[in-house]
Amino acid sequence: MFHPEPMIEVEMIVPEKDILAVTRVISGQGVFQLTDDSQLNSGKESKNAEAWQEKAAGFAGLERRIQTMLQTLGAGEGQPPSGEPETMVDLDQMRQEVEKYEPDVRKASDQIGGDNKRIEQMEAVQRQLEPIAGIDVDVSGLRRAHYTYMVLGSMPAANIQRLETSLSRVPHIFLPLRQDKQTAVVWLAGSESNADILERAMRSAYINPLALPEGYNGTPTEIIQNLQANIEAARADIATQRQALASLRGALEQPLQALLWQVRTSRLLVDAIVHSGKLRYTYIVVGWIPVARFERFKQRVKQVSKETLVESFPVDRNRPAEDVPVSLHHARLLGPFQSLVTTFGRPRYNEVDPTWVMAIMFPLLYGAMFGDAGQGLVMVLGGWLLTSRKVKALRGLAGLGGLVIACGTSATIFGLLYGSFFGFETVIPALWMRPIDNIMTILIISIVAGVVLLSLGFLIGLYNAFVARDWARFFFDHNGLVGMVLYYSLLGLAAGLLLGSKMPVPSIVFTIGAIISALIVAFSEVFIRLMEGERPLIEESLSTYPIQIFFELFETVIGFLSNTLSYIRVGAFAVAHAGLSLAFFNLASLAGPAGSVGYWIVLVIGNIFIVGFEGFIVAIQTMRLSYYEFFTKFFTGGGKTYEPLTLNPSKQES
Amino acid sequence: MAGGGANDYAAINARVRVKYSTLLSTQDYAALSEAADFNSLIVILKHTPYGPYLEKVKDKDLTPRRVIFEIKRRLADAYQSIILTAPQNARPLMTELYRFFEVDNLKAIxxxxxxxxxxxxxxxxxxxxxxxxxxxxxxxxxxxxxxxxxxxxxxxxxxxxxxxxxxxxxxxxxxxxxxxxxxxxxxxxxxxxxxxLQGEDRTQAVKIIGALVDMNNLMWAIRYKVYHQLSEEELINYTLPFGYRVRDEDIRSIAAGVDIAQVVERIYPKLPDVEEILRDPRKGLPELETLLQRRLAQQCNNAFVGNPFLIGIPLAFLILCQLEIQDLTVLIEAKSTNVPSEAFRPYLLVGTSAGI
Structure with missing residues (x-):
């Protein structure tokens, strides 16, 4: 729960005759992450390995070709076949199958592609001609100019200024006729005697001269009309080809999808074999698997190959574990919070997985900032709509539903505590207090909550360092024990200033604590290197070292201060929420007397605005408090993603 | 709203300073330069922050090209982690700066x-x-x-x-x-x-990225003039009208055929021996480019002194990282082809006393 799933390293020695069967099992279960051991291949065995590599490349090529055909037909990949994967298919036979379908699909798609290209070219010419459509001159005459150099064409808009600079010493006329963000239609003219200079300038500015397709003559308007007629003819041809593709789809979709999964399954199997180590008569397959799934996995392997030796090596969290893949396994309910954590980074194997903290902290902070019982219920309803996938347009956001429900529930509870219901501050009683009437109290509580959360961050950081037996980090890191002492000393000093003689502990205690811990923080790098046995103790030159330690200490202190004060926004937003509602009540009273239609319309719009706009901003602030203030105290991240071999990639953890 | 701020840049600044401390030291460069051959270089490199990237590949596959590919992963990681921590307003610029390598990939394709x-x-x-x-x-x-x-x-x-x-x-x-x-x-x-960008952030970005633009623009102009013999108009069209120190007049002067050394000296009065280097521009151009790159490295190192809560520090760090990879590429290629140290040392940027 508090750590990534326990993993076990598995090493299997598989007889050559069984490698395919075993690979089918390890790929089919979707739990085994293979380690690349192909470096064991050598000598004679490497020829065998090369054969597998060629096969893998062959299957990968076929897979791409089938995918292209399916895309051309507008068909999806379909679902992988249920049950155990089939035996590996024959590459040549599959190639023949693909080649049987490909010509028909390619013919139609090539024709559509060609038509599209022609349309694109004709439209480009049209665009170039449109700015001069009003000129009653035969454009083809431009080609026959004898005494002037003239170019009409398009060029990258970004190059215009540079071209003008480059021609500053050459007599010329340069007119941008039309321009959008990317491209400009331009006209460049000059004396024929400067044609060479103008030509080189034109080319180097990437002007693409207007190229009239064969057979287009007359005035610009006439050519545009001709082009339009041809574009429409090409579009009609495309529509015909699309119909042909639609009927092809009906006939080919299922066989192609079946073919795709056969080829993909074989490709995955071959890939897995390629990454295994090949000895003379055996393969060595090494990888990782969650402890909880190991026994079943072992049984399945033994079922298909009794002679396969399966060794397992449990992983100790107390050792460096950068190579251990990290599987985060939580209840579905925590899925959205896990996504929030992995968006920031994936925890390492031996550090705390903060998903559970996030699941409590995120809604709590959100609700405290956006406390309104009515609007919270609207959010719960919105979250339910997202999760239920009932609205087609919102299906893509279904993953956020759980998070919205959690935040909405928290906002509702805080709304009851604050006595706020759709912005009305007098309809329901406040079970705790109204933020707008207790501004200083709510701000101080926010800072205290911040101190509590930061302390939790420090403690998790210390626990992480303890688990990893990283004593240097435990004691001397800026967020380690010494950093924590400095933080509390500074807090003590600040409290002393505020409380004066009421402070139970004398200020001198905190002053001494702050000075000693600040000195240790400043020289933390030296202590860390000393503990880790690294030399020299100071890497930088001695002349710049004092400046560096000063700034590092300064940064640490500023960081503590800003991290703590950052939590003031929790109270500030709670107050602002009530203030914003008040503003809408004032606007509503301008629209009409209380209870009138205008009054209610403004209030409804105001509530929609608050739920949408303020709700979104509060979400961003909550993320900020979680990521930058809280996570940076303990979270290292950089864990290796657990990517088990699977024949159905959609089942992998995102 | 003025650019920068402790709140926005505290996290990224801390991260960059940590990363900055892992750039190769003069001692690392000395050891790498003195490596007996390519294999010894790899052994030394494995004890630097590039080690984890090389450890992932089996030794027999560590060809010079593959090593260069793997060490570039460190730069890619630096970019990605800095982009992720950067304040919202600075992120598009950093992402675009990173796309420099994508443009290179596209050209390679x-x-x-x-x-x-x-x-x-x-x-x-x-x-x-x-x-x-x-x-x-x-x-x-x-x-x-x-x-x-x-x-x-x-x-x-x-x-x-x-x-x-x-x-x-x-x-x-x-x-x-x-x-x-x-x-x-x-x-x-x-x-x-x-x-x-706004305020001081923009000023710093213009200074650091402008220096990069200057170097590229100037080298393009000189190359087009010296190697390609392009016309004045073509040269102007193939260069940029902006930068930090290089003005459009400078580019136009080169395009119009003014003495290149004179133009370079006007832009960079403190650059040593420009006249001598550009006596034969074809031979001197690589040396001039190295001098400009060293100057850029110096400028990036200087960016670490001053107000730390601005975009300059991450930008400077990323460019320093890139120059370090360039140095390592020189070393890898030199060691794999047994080029003597006196032949490759002049082309090292950061890893030389001149560079540091």
Whole structure:
């Protein structure tokens, strides 16, 4: 729960005759992450390995070709076949199958592609001609100019200024006729005697001269009309080809999808074999698997190959574990919070997985900032709509539903505590207090909550360092024990200033604590290197070292201060929420007397605005408090993603 | 709103300073330069922060090209982690700066197609750009045709640029117009991102990225003049009108045929021996480029002194990282071909006393 799933390293020695069967099992279960051991291949065995590599490349090529055909037909990949994967298919036979379908699909798609290209070219010419459509001159005459150099064409808009600079010493006329963000239609003219200079300038500015397709003559308007007629003819041809593709789809979709999964399954199997180590008569397959799934996995392997030796090596969290893949396994309910954590980074194997903290902290902070019982219920309803996938347009956001429900529930509870219901501050009683009437109290509580959360961050950081037996980090890191002492000393000093003689502990205690811990923080790098046995103790030159330690200490202190004060926004937003509602009540009273239609319309719009706009901003602030203030105290991240071999990639953890 | 601020830059600054401390030291460079051969160099390199990247590959596969590919992963990681921590307003600029390597990858793809190379042969020539890339690299290489490859870029920032230059490619059958168009469009996009920054952030970005633009622009202008003998108009069209120290008049002067050394001395009065270096511009150009790159490295190191809560520090660090990779590439190539140290040392940037 508090750590990534326990993993076990598995090493299997598989007889050559069984490698395919075993690979089918390890790929089919979707739990085994293979380690690349192909470096064991050598000598004679490497020829065998090369054969597998060629096969893998062959299957990968076929897979791409089938995918292209399916895309051309507008068909999806379909679902992988249920049950155990089939035996590996024959590459040549599959190639023949693909080649049987490909010509028909390619013919139609090539024709559509060609038509599209022609349309694109004709439209480009049209665009170039449109700015001069009003000129009653035969454009083809431009080609026959004898005494002037003239170019009409398009060029990258970004190059215009540079071209003008480059021609500053050459007599010329340069007119941008039309321009959008990317491209400009331009006209460049000059004396024929400067044609060479103008030509080189034109080319180097990437002007693409207007190229009239064969057979287009007359005035610009006439050519545009001709082009339009041809574009429409090409579009009609495309529509015909699309119909042909639609009927092809009906006939080919299922066989192609079946073919795709056969080829993909074989490709995955071959890939897995390629990454295994090949000895003379055996393969060595090494990888990782969650402890909880190991026994079943072992049984399945033994079922298909009794002679396969399966060794397992449990992983100790107390050792460096950068190579251990990290599987985060939580209840579905925590899925959205896990996504929030992995968006920031994936925890390492031996550090705390903060998903559970996030699941409590995120809604709590959100609700405290956006406390309104009515609007919270609207959010719960919105979250339910997202999760239920009932609205087609919102299906893509279904993953956020759980998070919205959690935040909405928290906002509702805080709304009851604050006595706020759709912005009305007098309809329901406040079970705790109204933020707008207790501004200083709510701000101080926010800072205290911040101190509590930061302390939790420090403690998790210390626990992480303890688990990893990283004593240097435990004691001397800026967020380690010494950093924590400095933080509390500074807090003590600040409290002393505020409380004066009421402070139970004398200020001198905190002053001494702050000075000693600040000195240790400043020289933390030296202590860390000393503990880790690294030399020299100071890497930088001695002349710049004092400046560096000063700034590092300064940064640490500023960081503590800003991290703590950052939590003031929790109270500030709670107050602002009530203030914003008040503003809408004032606007509503301008629209009409209380209870009138205008009054209610403004209030409804105001509530929609608050739920949408303020709700979104509060979400961003909550993320900020979680990521930058809280996570940076303990979270290292950089864990290796657990990517088990699977024949159905959609089942992998995102 | 003024740019920068402790709140926005505290996290990224802390991260960058940690990373800055892991850049190779003078001692590392000395050890790498003195390595007996390529294999010894790899052994030393494995004890530096590049070690974890090399450990992932089996020793027999560590060819010079593969080593260069793997060490670039560190730069890619630095970019990705800094982009992730950067304040919202600075992120687009950093992402665009990172796209420099994507543009390089795109050029490599186009060259690969022309050479008829297979994907497996050229995959390690690319920069390991990671998930931010918009290039369907393998499919483009396998398309084996420039026109078809360009069509695959629809919807990316490169499509318009390349499609407008395709007519010249078709007429000239040379990648030059495509590559120049990509370069110009890239630096323009980057400069547009700088213009979106505010206050002191913008000033610092103009100073650091402007220095990079200056160096590229100046070297383009000189190369076009010296090697390609382009006309004045072509040279102007193939260069940029913005930068930090290099003004448009300087580029126009070079285009008009004014003495190049004189122009360079006017732009960089403190650059040593310019007259001597450019006596024969064809020979002196690589040396001039090295001097400018060292100057850039110096400028980036200087960025670490002063107000730390601005965009300058992450930008400077990323450029320093890039220059370090360039130095390592020189060392790897030199050691793999047994080039003596006196022949490659002049081309080291950061790893020389001159550079540091």
């Amino acid at each position: 186009l060259r690969g197609i022309i050479l008829g190379a297979t994907w497996d042969r050229i995959r390690y020539v690319f920069f390991p750009f990671g998930s931010l890339t918009v290039l369907p690299a393998q499919a483009m290489v396998e398309a084996s045709n420039i026109g078809a490859a360009v069509e695959m870029l629809r919807g990316t920032p490169y499509y318009e640029t390349l499609s407008q230059a395709m007519r010249r490619y078709n007429a000239e059958q040379s990648l030059f117009p495509l590559e120049v168009a990509l370069d110009l469009a890239y630096w323009r996009r980057l400069w547009e991102q700088i213009a979106l």
